[in-house]
Amino acid sequence: MRHLFCALPCEAEPLIQHFKLSELKEHELFRLYQSQDKTISLAITGIGKLNAAAAVTYHHACLQTSSTDIWLNIGVAGHANLAIGEACLINKITDDRHTTTWYPQILFKTDCTSAALITHDAPATEYQAALFDMEASGFYQMALRLGTAELIHCLKIVSDNQEHPVEKINADVVKKLIAKHKTTIEQVLEALRPLAEELNSIKAVPDHYQSLIEQYHFTQSERLHLARLLRQWTVRFPKEDIIQSLRDIKNGKELNKKIHTKLAESDFVIHD
Amino acid sequence: MISTIYIEAEIAEHPRTLDILKRFPYASKVACERYGEIFNRKSQNFRLQKKQPALILAKKHKGMVLPTPKQYAIGAEHNYYFSHMLNCLYDCRYCFLQGMFQSAHYVLFINYEDFIEDMHASLEQHNGQAVHFFSGYDCDSLALDPVTNFTDEFLPFFEKNPNALLELRTKSTQTRNLLKRNPIQNCVIAFSFTPDKIASALEHKAPNIEKRLNAIIDLQQAGWQIGLRFDPLIYTKEYKKEYTELFTRLFSRINVDLVHSVSLGSFRLPKAYFRKVEKLYPDEKLFSAPMEEEDNNIGYSAEIRNDMLAFCTNIITQHIPAEKFFPCHETV
Structure with a gap:
């Protein structure tokens, strides 16, 4: 099983369409979606790391996830100088408030840039030489309790930088940024598949x-x-x-x- | 080979760090505070990480040089081991590191000077008596030598201190750094062996027996001291035939007069390590062998263990004088 997590409906929408996901109406606390063959699911977490962590837990409880599943947080993020639209796999997540750090293990070949990310409690106003968002630390911390580190990742698309600040971003722009990377997202999921299969075979x-x-x-x-x-x-x-x-x-x-x-x-x- | 390098902030500007980083221009570099943030985290899977281990450049703060259990001695009263590196390039299925560490990433402690200082202190503590220092418990001593420059950095200490002896435990053929310098008599390059078919089945990514044997011959010709390590002995139905072939092959091609020491011990692991590795590799035959639990360790039944040790001891001592032979008398 592959589980996708997006903070915003506009981040999720291109993925819901691409993977042909249907909403699971019986679950009301967070909006959950699943493919017909039940191999891929998505949750809209809402903004903030607490929401992200809660959505991961809820998703686990509702869909009975396994430690051999793939977990991917997808969204947009700002960076001081990375180009708008660049896809980044996160290799370091720092929780700004608690200064706790996690290091997602990228064990597969990828065309994505690998970059560090800082999760803030509130929208950040100053650009840094790291991506920043408001969900990844909550997502990762909780997913790590339920899954296996090598199968849990965050993929962020650069939405704003010093030259193109956040004020110019709207839902349509976000949808287009995510939609442009549907193939990238598929490639990451595909690269993780053999690892998940190997883990499944070990735990069978x-x-x-x-x-x-x-x-x-x-x-x-x-x-x-x-x-x-x-x-x-x-x-x-x-x-x-x-x-x-x-x-x-x-x-x-x-x-x-x-x-x-x-x-x-x-x-x-x-x-x- | 290495696509990610984690670098502890404290040693980020160390000349050795900078030198190593130059060798991996395309690797992602990730800053970290302490290597344990990556290496010791739970929820990691050693087997998956072994497919693409990262390199972690770190500083060792304490416990650089530690006393060795008595049963691993090769002739000296005072014995210490040290690990400039954690984890190994090879993937031997019997290796205890898989059970001991959460992560398969390679940790390289680049503050060699602190290790050498501690070795010096250990040496002084024993007032001119022989002191043996063992490298290769938590890594292969030579496998990454072209990157780490380990031998070039540590051997001068032994050149200056003839009372100290260094054992470099290895399966590697990375002997170039050794061959380009003058040999010293207080360094033993100790090669581990299992019979061909067992090595093929269990010692993944390690050089084959012939390559190791050729490395030994080159080192002996250059004047280096060699050790032979048959630890772990691995049981299989035809072990007598297979070990006889191995011993015959080795002792007929190397100069036995120039062998410093030979040791052997049968396969055993602490119970917790065994159970962890067994879970990582449930499809591995090694862990379905006739084993027993004894004193919180798991190893072959006493009957198998004693038969194997006696059989191998008998052949080895036909080639090697008793004073060079050091069987490991550890219970299972």
């Missing part, structure tokens, strides 16, 4: 685990042990179905013991 529940814990009683530690044993079995004997060779099992403890014994009695070869 082993074959038969679910059916076995429904069939037999296991304590919590026995469940963990079962998951480990099933993984070991799959790694060592990918073509042999363990279930076929287990008979007359009375309970979970006995099942674990039988798998353990089978593994222990088998030859161990580390390479093919």
